[in-house]
Amino acid sequence: MAGWRRVGAAVGVAVLLGGSAYAGWALTPSAGSVGQSGDPTVAPTATLSAPLAGESIAPAAPAPDDLPEIDYDPAPDGFPRDPDALDTTALTRGVRPQRRLAAYDAPGGRPIAFLMPTISEVELTIPIARREAGWTAVLLPSANRRLAWLPPGGFRTVQLRDQIIVERVPYRLTWYRDGVAKRSWQVSLGQRGQETPLGRTFVLGRTPPPESVYGGVDIYALGSVPDDPESVPSGLRGAHIGIHTWYHDGELGQRTTNGCIRLTRSGQRLLLDQVPPGTPVVVVDKLPTPPPTA
Incomplete structure (x- = not known):
């Protein structure tokens, strides 16, 4: 297990990664994030x-x-x-x-x-x-x-133009833009007892990979956390669910992580290039109809 580490002046944070591995690091500050001013994936605020x-407002x-x-x-x-x-x-x-x-x-x-x-x-x-x-x-x-x-x-x-939908049963992640499915990838998901949490969340931010096993590709930290914090190793308590890659693709389509979502390096690079922080992510068991990109 790797310890907490800091990058620049940012605050150290933790993300659930692959297998039983743990790493603490810093989210990339906004100036270096995708989806900032000038990014075509984000409309003006x-x-x-x-x-x-005519709307009646409940007092605060x-x-x-x-x-x-x-x-x-x-x-x-x-x-x-x-x-x-x-x-x-x-x-x-x-x-x-x-x-x-x-x-x-x-x-x-x-x-x-x-x-x-x-x-x-x-x-x-x-x-x-x-x-x-x-x-x-x-x-x-x-x-x-x-x-x-x-x-x-x-x-x-x-x-928000983009959306990510993760299906637990077919082990599939699909990226949508403006409601249109753009790409789908096979993924690895949380092992028994540490299942990838169901429901709506979002991309909180991105962080550099702490070790070479993560394929040298930045990682997305999501807003979601383990459903049962006591089920994960003690070093992972307080960590967030992540979307990331791995140094090999041999475990895709399996339940091998502590709750994270693991896909190919090329897929993660594409998401990092196209999908900004704030993008909604929904984890379901299975869509009624597979996306056309499946």
Whole structure:
């Protein structure tokens, strides 16, 4: 097992990788990430502070200053379940916080924690799951199948063109753009007891590979975490699920990881080149109809 390490001034974080291996490292700061200004995969941002015409807005209770901040560690309890966790309908808008935002358990509900503009020095882009009573629900970072509700103001929105769908039964990852399947790859997934978590999440950021076994290709850290933290080795506690490659392809189509999603080096390079942070990821058992790229 490799220990925690830091890259530049970024904060060290952990991602679940292949087999029983563990590595700690830093997410690449936003200036070096894909999907930034000038990237054709991302549309210009626009404010979403004003309510829709005639929309009644549920008032927001004041948030105490001592609420926890949502970071790379597991998110605080109390946030509601995502009622559409297995819905593969593309989420096409994302939130980018411009300041510290109070995150609530419902429109007009109870404040639980603060959502920050960055996590581990990476600019945060979170898919929007729904809107209600003038409020916006986003997929909660560092948690599985949970939503955070935001009142109007303090954030901007960005169009999300891409989507990744992972099917556990056929061991398949498919990349979509503007609702069209572009490529599919066979993948390795979580072993028994450490299954790749089902549900909607998103690409939190990317990080350099810590060791040569990861094929020399950057890794995506997702917003999701192990469903059962006690099932993974002690060195993996607090780690996130990752999408990455491996030094060989002999385990594709098998359950050999600690929950991560492992694909070919060429596939990972293509995703890194085309798919920006904030991109929604949905893990399901199987799609009703295989994508045309399968």
